[in-house]
Amino acid sequence: MTFQSAVRKAGLIMAIAALAVSAGCAKKDEGEVQAGGVKLIEKGKLTVCTHLPYAPFQSKDASGKVIGFDVDVMDLVAKELGVEQTIVDTPFEGIKSGQDLNTGKCDAAAAGMTITEERQKVMNFSDPYFDATQAMLVKTGKSYKSLDDLKGKKLGVQAATTGRDYARKFEAEKGLKLVEFEDLAALQQALANGQIEAAINDLPVWTEYIKEHPGGFDVAAEFDTGEQYGFSVKKDGNPELLKKINEVLAKAKQDGTYDKIYEKWIGKLPNA
Amino acid sequence: MKLRRRQRERLSLWLQYLAFIAIIAVVIFAADWGRLREAFFRVDIIESMFPTIITVALRNTILYTLGAFAFGLVFGTVLALMRLSRVAPYRWVATAYIELFRGLPALLVLFLVGYGIPIAFPEREIPGGVFGSIAIGLGLTAAAYMAETIRAGIQAVPKGQMEAARTLGMSHFTAMRTIVIPQAFRVVIPPLTNELILLTKDSSLAYVLGVTAQTIEVTKFGRDTLNDRVNATPLLVAGFAYLVLTLPLSQVVRRLELRYAKAR
Numbered sequence: 409m410t411f412q413s414a415v416r417k418a419g420l421i422m423a424i425a426a427l428a429v430s431a432g433c434a435k436k437d438e439g440e441v442q443a444g445g446v447k448l449i450e451k452g453k454l455t456v457c458t459h460l461p462y463a464p465f466q467s468k469d470a471s472g473k474v475i476g477f478d479v480d481v482m483d484l485v486a487k488e489l490g491v492e493q494t495i496v497d498t499p500f501e502g503i504k505s506g507q508d509l510n511t512g513k514c515d516a517a518a519a520g521m522t523i524t525e526e527r528q529k530v531m532n533f534s535d536p537y538f539d540a541t542q543a544m545l546v547k548t549g550k551s552y553k554s555l556d557d558l559k560g561k562k563l564g565v566q567a568a569t570t571g572r573d574y575a576r577k578f579e580a581e582k583g584l585k586l587v588e589f590e591d592l593a594a595l596q597q598a599l600a601n602g603q604i605e606a607a608i609n610d611l612p613v614w615t616e617y618i619k620e621h622p623g624g625f626d627v628a629a630e631f632d633t634g635e636q637y638g639f640s641v642k643k644d645g646n647p648e649l650l651k652k653i654n655e656v657l658a659k660a661k662q663d664g665t666y667d668k669i670y671e672k673w674i675g676k677l678p679n680a
Numbered sequence: 681m682k683l684r685r686r687q688r689e690r691l692s693l694w695l696q697y698l699a700f701i702a703i704i705a706v707v708i709f710a711a712d713w714g715r716l717r718e719a720f721f722r723v724d725i726i727e728s729m730f731p732t733i734i735t736v737a738l739r740n741t742i743l744y745t746l747g748a749f750a751f752g753l754v755f756g757t758v759l760a761l762m763r764l765s766r767v768a769p770y771r772w773v774a775t776a777y778i779e780l781f782r783g784l785p786a787l788l789v790l791f792l793v794g795y796g797i798p799i800a801f802p803e804r805e806i807p808g809g810v811f812g813s814i815a816i817g818l819g820l821t822a823a824a825y826m827a828e829t830i831r832a833g834i835q836a837v838p839k840g841q842m843e844a845a846r847t848l849g850m851s852h853f854t855a856m857r858t859i860v861i862p863q864a865f866r867v868v869i870p871p872l873t874n875e876l877i878l879l880t881k882d883s884s885l886a887y888v889l890g891v892t893a894q895t896i897e898v899t900k901f902g903r904d905t906l907n908d909r910v911n912a913t914p915l916l917v918a919g920f921a922y923l924v925l926t927l928p929l930s931q932v933v934r935r936l937e938l939r940y941a942k943a944r
Contacts, residue, residue, distance in 0.1 A: 501903055505910050530910050564890065568907045579893075588904070589890040594795075598890055601798040
């Protein structure tokens, strides 16, 4: 075999290989793995996307295990399906844009996520499982009582959250200087450092933070925005799983499991 | 049929072109362009990003990059001179610094500067706010890389230059400053421009410090718009904004390298 014919063959082989590879890239059919009549992306596992940390809904304990309110509720769903829950920590943008669900990274998202119209366009939400309000946290001893007191002051928010959207609405009107942080932990640290004067996030998150840092911080204001949290699945992609989540939620609320989880992570029940 | 050598060569070349075209064709036809366009190329979203992406985001990206570059250049030069110093502790300190900061991720250094300094000195502030923190945070890492580049440049200047300058009665410092370093910088301008390109992209790490509407840079702006519009188009626009900066810079590097090659 001469050199040229070798090159020629190599070229041909490459072309064939390229075609073969591109054919081989085809994703295996969805719905291959089933559990209890629900399709899952991985066998024996309910893969759940979240963004850490977001205590008390999801955070890591000392041993590195992810724990929290959402985790306990999704565990109920996993148990119902007879599978294990695995949790994927991913940026919140990917979750709320629906891409993590669309691309098959996760079966469901459980991230202390508020049900909004925008988000409903890109994913299907379960029934609401938690009523949340927004709250403003300040360092103990500061006299800020409302957004009006923060004119020209730095107010921290977390990227991609409803708290950020809420603060955005008043940014111009109240003359706020919004500073956007990627993670809850960075937001908390910036407040502790005095890099920002106040921070807005969901109330249960602050309650948890105050519990861990007694005497350091106070909730200065609450904003009742009528928000409710929901779990989500891929838009029009997994109605069986959504149905199962709703069933489990309804059952847990009925038999007291939900109340137990609520008391464990949040505290006393509202109107109870 | 017996082909001549030339013909065989040409045939094999054509087959390779064909293979190449086949690969591209497969990619083009297999991709779902309708969905891609819907996800990455929504004209209304692109329009909504202008002019803020230029007047605020790109401007800040440039400022952060230049700030970090200036800090890195000055500090890097000092480190390079320390590395070459006759004083042994200077050499140790500089070597330790370079090894440490070349090994640490820029993100980590930036975070330590942004959150560590306020904890360590609660009464003080880094001048320039976010800009200052980024200039220092990214500059610390850049300095480590630049120091090695500049050191190589200084060593590339023939020894005779220094010797001649000393013979003329210049002090070591004056000779370094007026004779050796200017020549060294001619050598290192192309690699330093590469560092500038790298810094342009590293400036996207500014998000860890917490950004306001005034201090936002291109990547964060893209991600923010993605959040608001629930569509990935802004990321593509942000990517192009970087190319607007980095492509001309790459051209500059190529030109400088050519000119330097000629001058030798």
